[in-house]
Amino acid sequence: MTDIRYDGRVAIITGAGGGLGKTYALMLSARGAKIVVNDLGGNPDGTGAGTSMADATVKEIVEKGGEAIANYDSVSTPEGGEAITKSALDAFGRVDIVINNAGILRDKTFAKMTPADLESVLDVHVKGAFYTSIPAFRVMKENNYGRMVFTASAAGLFGNFGQTNYGAAKMALVGLSNVLSLEGAKNNIKTNVIAPIAKTRMTEALLGGFADAVKADHVTPLVAYLTSEQCQLSHEVFSVGGGRYSRIFVGLTPGWFAGKGKTATPEDIREHLDQIRSTDGYIIPASIADEMKLLLDTLKG
Numbered sequence: 001m002t003d004i005r006y007d008g009r010v011a012i013i014t015g016a017g018g019g020l021g022k023t024y025a026l027m028l029s030a031r032g033a034k035i036v037v038n039d040l041g042g043n044p045d046g047t048g049a050g051t052s053m054a055d056a057t058v059k060e061i062v063e064k065g066g067e068a069i070a071n072y073d074s075v076s077t078p079e080g081g082e083a084i085t086k087s088a089l090d091a092f093g094r095v096d097i098v099i100n101n102a103g104i105l106r107d108k109t110f111a112k113m114t115p116a117d118l119e120s121v122l123d124v125h126v127k128g129a130f131y132t133s134i135p136a137f138r139v140m141k142e143n144n145y146g147r148m149v150f151t152a153s154a155a156g157l158f159g160n161f162g163q164t165n166y167g168a169a170k171m172a173l174v175g176l177s178n179v180l181s182l183e184g185a186k187n188n189i190k191t192n193v194i195a196p197i198a199k200t201r202m203t204e205a206l207l208g209g210f211a212d213a214v215k216a217d218h219v220t221p222l223v224a225y226l227t228s229e230q231c232q233l234s235h236e237v238f239s240v241g242g243g244r245y246s247r248i249f250v251g252l253t254p255g256w257f258a259g260k261g262k263t264a265t266p267e268d269i270r271e272h273l274d275q276i277r278s279t280d281g282y283i284i285p286a287s288i289a290d291e292m293k294l295l296l297d298t299l300k301g
């Protein structure tokens with residue numbers, strides 16, 4: 001097998017001024033990609049802005065012989081998203097890869113959640129992924145080629161105390177990627193999701209003694225693979241951290257069928273909970289069509 005390379009490819013990486021995004025930028029550029037290093041350059045809670053973070057990543061890439069430009073727009077507005085793709089087209093003439101990575105935290109327990117804490121987190125993670133990816137997707141469709149990665153989190157996939165805003169935002173990206181993988185299929189556009197665990201400025205204090213075992217560099221190879229031409233996967237979700245790479249999936253169990261033409265009572269549900277919840281014989285639907293097929297097969301007996 002040949003090495004994975006990105007010669008001639010152009011990658012937009014949001015939040016690439018530090019943390020995980022910077023490692024993606026360095027690896028893809030070292031293997032031939034031209035990079036748009038997007039970063040708003042603010043604080044982990046989404047306040048502030050600056051140019052130094054994106055500039056530092058660009059400087060490092062250029063010093064190593066790669067090609068990159070900085071972009072300082074916020075992903076969280078339609079204008080910012082448009083400007084990011086425009087900067088890729090103006091500098092390099094195309095867009096092949098988008099890594100949606102920019103992120104902030106505003107952790108609060110649910111009872112204390114303010115509208116501002118909810119909106120700022122949804123703006124960056126959810127709207128940011130839409131506004132960055134829509135203009136790029138249009139270009140990818142024309143080129144019949146694209147690779148996109150969305151950054152979810154175990155906080156949403158599995159749950160984490162005090163992160164309802166963040167968890168909901170991160171799960172939204174799974175839905176976005178699942179639908180987009182279907183819409184992009186005929187144009188060779190693959191979209192996948194990662195749920196990373198890594199020591200960065202965002203997580204250093206939260207990870208405690210565990211932090212040094214989970215380096216950002218452990219996450220980079222998976223994202224590099226998912227954004228390569230060799231990757232034929234789409235509609236998938238991966239857990240990645242500390243050198244462990246693992247699939248996360250949404251499964252559908254065969255469940256319990258009340259019987260043709262019958263309506264269950266609440267007591268029936270109580271009595272069949274074990275069968276409803278049993279994971280024996282589950283499937284992993286590739287789209288809503290797989291669930292419909294299972295239902296039709298059940299109804300047909």
Ligand code: NAI
Nearest residue numbers: 015019020040041074075101102103153196197198200202
């Ligand atoms: P980080 O704080 O080092 O990186 C996030 C970057 O996004 C920062 O450089 C920040 O300036 C930039 N950013 C924030 N808002 C932006 C905006 N509106 N527009 C453009 N850039 C913006 O943190 P880290 O850990 O590298 O995070 C990367 C992604 O991974 C985030 O989406 C985060 O939620 C996610 N994640 C990280 C985990 C971890 O263990 N480090 C766990 C689960 C998810």
